[in-house]
Amino acid sequence: MHRAPCLHASAIIGHSGNGMGAQTTQTDNSRRTAGVTFAARLGFEEIRHGYHGRETLRGVSLTAEPGEVLCLLGPSGSGKTTLLRIAAGIEAQSSGRLLLNDREVAGPSVFVPPEQRGIGLMFQDFALFPHMSVVENVRFGLTAMPAREGTAEAMLALERVGLSHYAQKYPHALSGGEQQRVALARALAPRPGVLLMDEPFSGLDSRLKDTIRADTLAILRETRATAVVVTHDAEEAMRMADRIALLRDGKLVQVGTSDDLYRRPKDLFAAAFFSEINEFSGVVRNGHVSTPLGVAEANGMAEGREVSIAVRLSGVGVSADSGVIPARVVSRRFLGVVELLELAIPGSERPVRARIRADILPPGVRDATISVNPQDILVFEKDSETPYIGETKNTE
Numbered sequence: 001m002h003r004a005p006c007l008h009a010s011a012i013i014g015h016s017g018n019g020m021g022a023q024t025t026q027t028d029n030s031r032r033t034a035g036v037t038f039a040a041r042l043g044f045e046e047i048r049h050g051y052h053g054r055e056t057l058r059g060v061s062l063t064a065e066p067g068e069v070l071c072l073l074g075p076s077g078s079g080k081t082t083l084l085r086i087a088a089g090i091e092a093q094s095s096g097r098l099l100l101n102d103r104e105v106a107g108p109s110v111f112v113p114p115e116q117r118g119i120g121l122m123f124q125d126f127a128l129f130p131h132m133s134v135v136e137n138v139r140f141g142l143t144a145m146p147a148r149e150g151t152a153e154a155m156l157a158l159e160r161v162g163l164s165h166y167a168q169k170y171p172h173a174l175s176g177g178e179q180q181r182v183a184l185a186r187a188l189a190p191r192p193g194v195l196l197m198d199e200p201f202s203g204l205d206s207r208l209k210d211t212i213r214a215d216t217l218a219i220l221r222e223t224r225a226t227a228v229v230v231t232h233d234a235e236e237a238m239r240m241a242d243r244i245a246l247l248r249d250g251k252l253v254q255v256g257t258s259d260d261l262y263r264r265p266k267d268l269f270a271a272a273f274f275s276e277i278n279e280f281s282g283v284v285r286n287g288h289v290s291t292p293l294g295v296a297e298a299n300g301m302a303e304g305r306e307v308s309i310a311v312r313l314s315g316v317g318v319s320a321d322s323g324v325i326p327a328r329v330v331s332r333r334f335l336g337v338v339e340l341l342e343l344a345i346p347g348s349e350r351p352v353r354a355r356i357r358a359d360i361l362p363p364g365v366r367d368a369t370i371s372v373n374p375q376d377i378l379v380f381e382k383d384s385e386t387p388y389i390g391e392t393k394n395t396e
């Protein structure tokens with residue numbers, strides 16, 4: 001949920017720096033390498049929270065390790081922003097504990113105020129103050145420092161993001177990408193041990209996004225700050241994160257590397273979040289599950305068990321040559337490098353979707369055949385979190 005940020009001290013949470021000297025070296029004319037920060041460990045322990053009697057976080061336990069980029073991923077309303085606000089201290093959880101370097105900063109009997117946590121926060125819309133110049137915006141989080149020192153630190157932070165030449169400009173004169181970098185400089189200036197970022201790229205032009213995301217990641221790596229980044233975009237999480245925490249309805253579904261979540265999704269929801277899938281239902285019979293795309297082995301799954309089968313669109317091969325599974329092309333959508341196909345196949349009321357390279361199927365083909373890559377068939381026990389990555393054998 002996007003909310004207007006509160007434009008007071010909580011917009012920037014750390015304020016006095018971590019006392020570590022700036023370790024900067026000039027790399028080029030536009031940008032210095034970022035000063036190193038003392039990365040902190042941020043732990044959520046059984047966090048619960050709700051609004052108006054409705055629980056929106058239902059027992060989340062999760063740790064962001066020092067120096068890692070942890071992405072909180074999930075659909076709208078899954079509780080990502082609430083978790084971030086609790087970490088920042090803008091919101092106090094109903095129960096559970098928040099730990100910073102294993103020290104409790106929010107819990108049943110403790111509440112360390114936001115400005116004493118050494119945590120930086122960057123909002124979705126950057127929340128720059130329009131009436132302040134760029135350098136004043138960046139200095140805002142350094143008010144505990146003497147004026148001259150604060151300005152010097154703010155200039156250093158602007159150099160890190162390559163924007164020191166814009167110090168005296170006002171936010172309205174900057175592009176969206178430049179505003180994003182000012183907001184990043186402002187969040188990093190106090191050298192927070194943890195930086196929280198709420199959808200930091202969502203307001204940017206899609207062409208700009210990739211570059212700015214890569215630049216931001218480079219700066220995060222240089223500062224070595226622990227970063228917790230909220231996103232609802234699985235690809236963005238995969239591009240940025242050391243680990244991804246997938247949330248659904250206020251609960252953690254799975255935590256792991258992008259490889260873990262893509263290749264070994266814990267359930268159908270996780271599978272569907274990371275790739276487009278065709279979904280089937282089936283029942284385990286003689287150690288196998290029948291699907292319209294063939295028979296999947298159901299190793300380890302109980303006989304008679306109802307299962308969900310996910311077949312990734314990218315795992316469905318389509319050919320004009322003869323083959324085992326006949327298919328009639330229902331629709332084709334050209335997307336440049338790839339094309340998206342809908343195919344009617346025997347035994348399935350709904351068309352099967354496939355995403356194939358655009359030059360594979362000749363134009364005008366109506367009758368085709370389908371093959372499936374076994375790696376792209378995922379079988380899940382219904383209502384269970386146990387995954388099984390199956391192999392198919394064609395029925396005919």
Ligand SMILES: Nc1ncnc2c1ncn2[C@@H]1O[C@H](COP(=O)(O)OP(=O)(O)OP(=O)(O)O)[C@@H](O)[C@H]1O
Binds near residue numbers: 002056074083
């Ligand atoms: N101040 C509030 N008052 C009432 N309900 C709230 C408040 N803040 C959040 N919620 C509810 O809590 C749930 C989780 O919201 P949250 O903003 O944390 O989700 P999110 O995963 O960040 O979603 P989005 O991606 O849309 O920002 C939602 O159902 C939301 O409506």
